[in-house]
Amino acid sequence: MAVNKVALVTAGGSGMGAAAAKRLAADGFAVGILSSSGKGEALAAELGGIGVTGSNQSNDDLTRLVDLAMERWGRVDVLVNSAGHGPRAPILDITDEDWHRGMDTYLLNAIRPTRLVTPIMQRQKAGSIINISTAWAFEPSAMFPTSAVFRAGLASFTKIFADTYAAENIRMNNVLPGWIDSLPATEERRQGVPMQRYGTSAEIAGTIAFLASKDAAYITGQNLRVDGGITRSI
Numbered sequence: 001m002a003v004n005k006v007a008l009v010t011a012g013g014s015g016m017g018a019a020a021a022k023r024l025a026a027d028g029f030a031v032g033i034l035s036s037s038g039k040g041e042a043l044a045a046e047l048g049g050i051g052v053t054g055s056n057q058s059n060d061d062l063t064r065l066v067d068l069a070m071e072r073w074g075r076v077d078v079l080v081n082s083a084g085h086g087p088r089a090p091i092l093d094i095t096d097e098d099w100h101r102g103m104d105t106y107l108l109n110a111i112r113p114t115r116l117v118t119p120i121m122q123r124q125k126a127g128s129i130i131n132i133s134t135a136w137a138f139e140p141s142a143m144f145p146t147s148a149v150f151r152a153g154l155a156s157f158t159k160i161f162a163d164t165y166a167a168e169n170i171r172m173n174n175v176l177p178g179w180i181d182s183l184p185a186t187e188e189r190r191q192g193v194p195m196q197r198y199g200t201s202a203e204i205a206g207t208i209a210f211l212a213s214k215d216a217a218y219i220t221g222q223n224l225r226v227d228g229g230i231t232r233s234i
Helices: 015-026 039-046 059-073 096-106 108-124 145-168 187-191 201-212
Strands: 006-010 030-035 050-053 078-081 127-132 170-177 223-226
Touching: 006 015, 006 059, 006 108, 015 030, 015 039, 015 078, 015 127, 015 201, 030 039, 030 059, 039 050, 050 059, 059 108, 078 108, 078 201, 096 108, 096 145, 108 127, 108 145, 108 170, 127 145, 127 201, 145 170, 170 201, 201 223
Parallel strands: 006 030, 006 078, 030 050, 078 127, 127 170, 170 223
Antiparallel strands: none
16 A cells, blocks of 8 residues: 555664654654564554564564565655664773674664665655764763764764765754653753753654654754753854
């Protein structure tokens, strides 16, 4: 069955990924969701979409999601790349194996599905890819070393991708959340935010929905901070 617009969300079973899937469905997108927990499959069923229980670190699982979307709807207009949680430790205590795990979690999680959907978007002559990154990609925190290192790499990947595919009307942007309510809240962190509160997953989803929309048709290669002002001076 053909529809007007289709969005795929990886790591979309909970948190910001799930909020993005719900918002895009409310905006009229047919949604396909990948998650490792099974929650994404259940959410997709609620939203009238398709779900795959699998990992964004598996090319086979990602291919299954894209193939199901193409079989059912015949197109992919938007890809939202969310992520799980990578290794955390003092910077020199992180092993080679854990650095590789961090790259799988925070960089290749976006590159793998982008390889799959870009040829589809080229045929359609349009598409939007949105990566959920972190506010600390450009001002790294020792709390999240593998996230900061590889999401800085994701910012570079995004700029090169934008340079390569912008003329074909395929856009890629990163959303950089700060402290969001899908994370455990602490008073110390809240006080460090100029707006004096945590953001909400719904606010991140709203930013993603904007970048997926026609209103953002002239925006590509950007890193949009949604962090209550934490990185206001960077």
